[in-house]
Amino acid sequence: MxxxxxxxxxxxxxxxxxxxxxxxxxxxxxxxxxxxxxxxxxxxxxxxxxxxxxxxxxxxxxxxxxxxxxxxxxxxxxxxxxxxxxxxxxxxxxxxxxxxxxxxxxxxxxxxxxxxxxxxxxxxxxxxxxxxxxxxxxxxxxxxxxxxxxxxxxxxxxxxxxxxxxxxxxxxxxxxxxxxxxxxxxxxxxxxxxxxxxxxxxxxxVNAAHGIRLTKRLLREAIHSRLSEVLELSAVYQAVCHKTPDHSEAVNAFLEKRAPAFS
Incomplete structure (x- = not known):
């Protein structure tokens, strides 16, 4: 089969x-x-x-x-x-x-x-x-x-x-x-x-890989969590995202008025 x-x-x-x-x-x-x-x-x-x-x-x-x-x-x-x-x-x-x-x-x-x-x-x-x-x-x-x-x-x-x-x-x-x-x-x-x-x-x-995966994870956790819990988890995930090369590339691309090239 x-x-x-x-x-x-x-x-x-x-x-x-x-x-x-x-x-x-x-x-x-x-x-x-x-x-x-x-x-x-x-x-x-x-x-x-x-x-x-x-x-x-x-x-x-x-x-x-x-x-x-x-x-x-x-x-x-x-x-x-x-x-x-x-x-x-x-x-x-x-x-x-x-x-x-x-x-x-x-x-x-x-x-x-x-x-x-x-x-x-x-x-x-x-x-x-x-x-x-x-x-x-x-x-x-x-x-x-x-x-x-x-x-x-x-x-x-x-x-x-x-x-x-x-x-x-x-x-x-x-x-x-x-x-x-x-x-x-x-x-x-x-x-x-x-x-x-x-x-x-x-x-x-086309979006940043880390952002995609962590956004999906956050949406799933939010289904059965309190707002305070989601906010705390969001702060942790956001801290991770801010330190990724993809975030730096997105910011630079925005300032330079070009499409980002994510890793």
Whole structure:
């Protein structure tokens, strides 16, 4: 079986492409999780990377869980503790790792983002949708709950009332409604999806690497911190940034009325 995740780098931008289109790019019952974790570790260690695009081959973005894996978990041979460990060692590790990746992630959502596939998109920083995209927090339709962090992620993006509506009905919404609900930041024609994601990634990647990573870290910490804590952390991060060569280059470039050349 070919790799689930394709890793391509163009300068400071890495594109991760989910590549099991026949199965609609599921996150379970395959090697998706270890491949994601390995790619995230690789990005963390490569200081030349300034932005990541998460894309998918085929008509769907991500179908979430593999239904055959769910049937296996429901069998008498698999205990509740086994299932708990499957989640803790599997998709929950992906949620923590991708959400906490220092580099910004732009999700290019080409089609259905269903269940864990929607939550995967919510782990990213920016979501751009094709006009063909569909979204559903559909766990309830299978008699289960969002086991991958969706109950924490989704309300912080669309608000509690809309998150509750999506999670408790399991209904599917289209790209335009997702835009109205702030689930995505923009909707583009289908053929323009990857160019739009690359343009966004390049707009981010032209900036200083330290600033990008520390700004992302600060935004993540601010989600669950008091203002006083964020201000203290901001002071520390700012002190680091002020002493970087990129900051000096940016100041000099501004004074000299030229574009900065970041290291």
């Amino acid at each position: 070919p790799d689930f995740l394709l890793y391509e780098q163009d300068g400071p931008v890495v594109t991760l492409t989910m590549n099991q289109p026949e199965q609609r790019n599921p996150l379970t019952g395959n090697t998706a999780i270890p491949e994601f974790l390995a790619a995230i570790d690789r990005i963390h260690d490569d200081r030349s990377v300034r932005c990541v695009i998460l894309a998918a081959n085929g008509p769907s973005f991500c179908a979430g869980g593999n239904i055959h894996e769910m049937k296996r978990q429901a069998s008498p041979e698999v205990s509740e503790m086994d299932i708990r460990q499957d989640y803790r060692r599997g998709i929950q590790r992906l949620a923590l790792s991708l959400f906490n990746l220092e580099v910004p992630v732009v999700a290019a959502i080409n089609g259905h983002a269903i269940g864990a596939g929607l939550d995967l998109a919510c782990m990213c920083d920016i979501r751009i949708a094709s006009e063909k995209a569909k979204f559903a927090e559909s766990f309830i339709k299978l008699g289960i709950i969002p086991g991958d962090g969706g109950a924490w992620l989704l309300p912080r993006i669309v608000g509690m009332s809309r998150a509750a509506e999506m999670a408790l009905t399991g209904d599917t919404i289209g790209a335009r409604q997702a835009l109205d609900w702030n689930l995505v930041s923009r909707v583009v024609p289908h053929e323009e999806l990857l160019p739009a994601a690359r343009a966004m990634a390049n707009r981010i990647a």
